[in-house]
Amino acid sequence: MTQIELPSYLEQSGEVKARFDDIKQREVILELKDLEKVFSTAKGDVTALKNINFKAHRREFVCVIGASGCGKSTLIRILAGLESASAGEVLLDGKPVSGPGPDRGMVFQGYTLFPWLTVKKNVMFGLRSQGLGYATAESEALQWIDLVGLEKFSDSYPDQLSGGMKQRVAIARALANKPRILLMDEPYGALDVQTRSKMQSYLLEIWHNIDITVLFITHDLDEAIYLADRILVLKSHPGEVEEIIEVPVPRPRDPEQFISPEFLATRKRIDQLIHPPITEDGEDKLNMIRLTRVGDEVEP
Amino acid sequence: MSSSPWFAPRIALSTKRTRVLTIVSFLLPLLIWSAISYLPFLWHPKIKIVEPGDVSYFKINMLVDREVFDKETLKVKEVGKVLPIGTRANPIYLPAPHEVAKAFVTSFTTEPQRRSEQWLHESLWHSITIIFFGFILSSLVGVPIGVLCGTYAAVSRINEPFIEFFRYLPAPAFGALAVAVLGIYDGPKIAIIFIGTFFQQVLIVSNTTRKLDISLLEAALTLGAKRMQLLFKVVIPGILPDLFRDLRILLGWAWTYLIVAELIGTSSGITWFITQQARYKNFDNVFAAIMMIGIIGLLSDIILAKLGKYIFPWERSANKA
Known part of the structure; x- marks a missing residue:
């Protein structure tokens, strides 16, 4: 297979760079300081989240992505106040939050x-x-x-x-x-592909029309890149911030951009981060047992 | 489609088949009953004397066992006297359907034998009021406690262990105690219905409450709902349709305690009617009265089911989808 030459995901066009400069100038809406979450289980303590530090600026669209079990749902539940952090702080407009409240709107995967x-x-x-x-x-x-x-x-x-x-x-x-921030916990996880892409466009439109900061959890790379200004990539066990990626795809976004070089470069990078190449022949490798009839061999 | 199978796990039947089977479910027992009553070769262990002949103690319309009749006939035959004549008959405690059907009307129109006794409709109404008050009193206390137990772990812990214990105590066992405390009239009867319903009610309602999707409460919290709002705006409306279904089932249970309740103290209501008629050997009336209880129970449940569809419109739309 021929390798397509992709630019670095760190390369930003002037337009995109100006936008990020502008975002960084804006007030901080949500700040996570040394957030940590430890669950006590029968087998001992399990650290779900560790050293989470992040600032979301006004009207920024942030996606959080990570493999399943990396603690992204725990993170958003702490932000919503439905669970408490073991250590660290969540600041909304500079004030620490405790417990759920209408200043943080939440959209759940299960509609509710x-x-x-x-x-x-x-x-x-x-x-x-x-x-x-x-x-x-x-x-x-x-x-x-x-x-x-x-x-x-x-x-x-x-x-x-x-x-x-x-x-x-x-x-x-x-x-x-009229919350300060909209928290969305894999809101489109249960939708079919067509509805999902329509909903993504709807969401961008709504976000464009009102003054709202969005923190959106997903496990879908395309969804994250299509929607976000910045993507918080979480690493599993314990859930830590692996990298914060500034998406180099210009706005307004369009599904056409799914095959643009910036998009693909970003996708490749996130894919590497959350699906690291398997080195040892471990349990992830399938046992190859052929159950087909003779005569339909496909070239290896 | 005629080709769709009658037996497919969890698959709904067509409306037509549902109707047919509903009718059959009532028709079948009636058919068996009719067969036993009207086909003389089925069962009929007795002989009804039509003509006593020369058997001294036989009288017209007397019911005797078949063996007795055969023996007496043989005896008379040996000495060459007039033979008795009889037809095969069922025992007195199994009246034929048409007799019971007739009793449905006549038991209402027959005047009470003594002035102190009640007409049937008065007895029935008395039974209904006992059920009503027992069930309403139980629900007034049981439903709120059940909802609180299902909502707050602390309330559940302080109530449910004792209730779990108490519900195993058979309600009728409290009969004598209830009479001692509440007298011999309606008080102890209502108390028995209450005891029979209340403890199950608390446990069932608290379970139903616990089944409410917790994410609805979380959603309400993120929307800014406070403690009391969670209870009154989320928990209670959220469980209402299931609560209503629970109450329908519990009302059926309350009816099963009726007979015991009415035997306590001075016997009253439909139970009094049944025992009285059994004493007179009017088993057609007994059957009619038992069936009336069934019909009242079934009708009230059908009415409540229809009412449920009317007061919970969102349930109706969910069923359609």
Whole structure:
């Protein structure tokens, strides 16, 4: 196979470089300081996360990627306040956070819409919890439903919607609280490929239209590169930051860019980081037993 | 499609087949009952005397065992006297379907034998009120405790171990105690229904509550919901349809305690009617009364099921998908 000559993923065009310079100038929304998470199990302590240091700037789109079991879900649950860190701090706008709160919106992989509430009332949930009156909450909710393009379904129940639509409601519901940051935990993991790519474009559009910082967890390389300004690559056991990659693909993003040299170079780099080449003939190698009939041999 | 199999694991039947089988499930027992009642060669262990002949103690309409009849007939035959005539019959405790059907009407229209006694509809209504109050009282206490047990581990720990123990104590065992405390009228009866329902109810409701998807609570937390809001805006609405289903099942259990409850203190309600009619050997009335309990139970469950579909519209849409 011929090797295509790819530029380094570290090479940035002037336009991209200017954008990163601009982002770094902006205020820090979320800061993780020496974050550590240790789980006590019957077999002893397991360090899930270690030495996590990171700053997300305003309106930045950050993806966190890593092999399964690297602790990326634990990380986002700590940020959301659903789990507590064993050591270190999470600062939102410079103030430490403890426990969940409406200043950090969360979108889960499993939709988690309230099945007994209509789309509109799901989106109103956070607003009402904060003590907003029904009429105000309703009119605000309807604006967010408009934003995600579901105005025709505002009186439907979640179970009447497709997976992609449910996830749009979940995004609207999280955004309605006007959080400082939107945390997304593999939100499109359960969607089929077509819906998923449509949802990615939707998300970029929404992000473009409002003042929101996004932290997005995924295990899909293309998804991460397509969406992110920066990608936090996590290493497994213990989960540590392996590298923070500044994605050299210019914005606005377009699915056409999936085969652009910058995109492929970045992809190759992340792939190396999370799938290191297997050196020893260990358990990862398959035992090759042929079960086919004679006559269909394929060239090795 | 006619080719689809009748027996496929977990596959739903067509509406037509469902209807047919529902009818058959009621028709089949009725058919067996009719066969035993109307086909004289099936069972019929007795002989009903039509003409006593010269057997001194036979009387018209008397029921005797077949062997006795044969023996007496033989005896009479030997001495050359008039033979008795009889038809095969079932024992008195197995009335034929048409007799029970008739009893459905006549038991309502028959005046009570004594002035202190009640009409059947009064007895039935009394039974229904006992069930109603026993079940409502149990639910008023049991459902909130169950929901709290399912929501908060601390509440569960302080309640459930004792309740686990208590639920094994048979409710009827408290009959004498209930009479001593609550008198001989309706009090102890309601208490038995309560004891029979309450302890199971707490455990079932707390289990249902625990089955609520915890990620819904997490989502609510990230949306800014506070403690009480979690309980009232997430937990309770989230379990309502399942809670309703639980209560339907528990109401069925409450009915099974009715007979015992009504025998405590002064016997009353439908149980009084049944025991009274059995004493008079009006087994057609006994059967009719037993069936009335079944019909009332089934009807109330069907009504509640329909009501459930109406008050939980999101469940309806989920079933369609």
